[in-house]
Each structure stands twice: as C-alpha cells, then as structure tokens.
Amino acid sequence: MQIAVASLSALAHEGRLSAFRLLVEAGPDGLAAGEIARRLDSLPNTLSANLNVLAQAGLIASRREGRSIIYTAQYAQMGALLAFLVRDCCRGNAQICAPIADLAALCCAPGAARC
Template sequence: MDTNAALDAFAALSQPTRLAIFRLLIKAGPKGMPAGEIADAVDGRQNTVSTHLAALTRAGLIASERDGRVIRYAASFATAGDLVAFLLEDCCGGRPEVCAPLIANLSCLQPSAEACCD
C-alpha cells in the first residue's frame, strides 16, 4: 500500500459513522451485510449511509455485491491488512519478538479467522 492509498483509507475512516460501519462489517465477516441492515445498525438514514458506504468503497475498504434486489457490503480484509502492514512496515527495528503480541492481536484480519471476528 502506498502513502496516498493509506491516506485515502484513513480519511474515509476519520468520520464516526464510517468508522462504525467499517467496524460493523469487519465483525460481520466475509459474508457482509445488506445496506438496509447496516443503516439500521448504525441508526442512520439510508441515503446518508449510502453516502458513507460510497466513501468506504472508494477507499477500497469495503466492496459491494448485488444479491437479488439487495446490495450486500463486506469489509475488504485484504485492504485492512494492507493498511495495518503499512502502519507497521518498520515495526520494532528488526526485533520481531517485540512485535509478537501485536501480531497475535492482528490474527483477526485473516478472512479465514471468522471465529475470531464473532
């Protein structure tokens, strides 16, 4: 991830409702949630939440998929992982034992670790 992509992601997450939506979708896991359920969960109006979803999508933090008449949104675990990797690129000055607890906490970013994200 380059600096501009990281800045776009941070800008998208710097608004309280967008951050709440992203965290909700991380918790929902790879299957994601329908847009209407997201709006209900964050107690937002659908048109306003739609604008937030668009901002998160532009930043690459979430993706959408049509499921019949419903649009489902899911977090991009790859982008979330890239963002964390960007932050930690030079972590610990070559001393991996210092980063071990942090890496253990980040195991939830792996899409296969659904149990962690429940």
C-alpha cells in the same frame, strides 16, 4: 502511502468507522444496506454517502443480490493498511512491532474475543 492516507481518511469519521467495523464483524457474507442502516440507526442518504467513501478507499465492496445491495469488508485492503502501518511506523523495531504483532494475532484468531 496514498492508499493508506485514503483508507485512514475514510475511517476518520464515526459513521464510516462504525459501518466498516460492522462489515468486518459480518464476515465475508456481508450485510444488505438496509440491515446496516437498521443496525446503525442511520438515515439512508447518510449511510449511502459513508459507504461510498469507504468503497472509494477500497475498504468495502458491494454486489447486487436481487433487490438488495450487499456490502462486504475488503479484508485484503484492511490487512494491507495494517501491514503498512506496522512496517512504516515500526521500521523493524522489535520493541515496537512485537507487541503489535502479538495483539493482532490475539485479536484476529478464529473465535477471539473483541479487543
């Protein structure tokens, strides 16, 4: 439960949510901090603070490549958060869970259109 709260808290900010969405879309190769700042039109210190909060929540990771810091979404943590929400909120109720599972399968399938 504490992990879900930390993750949801980290995502409950427009700048952090935008950065996380961008990294999810970027895939496992991730993006350099400068590229994230450029795409989001974000000031470096603001972006750094947002990425730090996401990293502390376990939603993103970073690695150094030369002079760049590359950030990637942590898909396992994102999946664990989604699973927690479905498990905890649906409590096995098929009327609630089935449409959510169908939506996730539709949105997460390779080549799927964004929801």
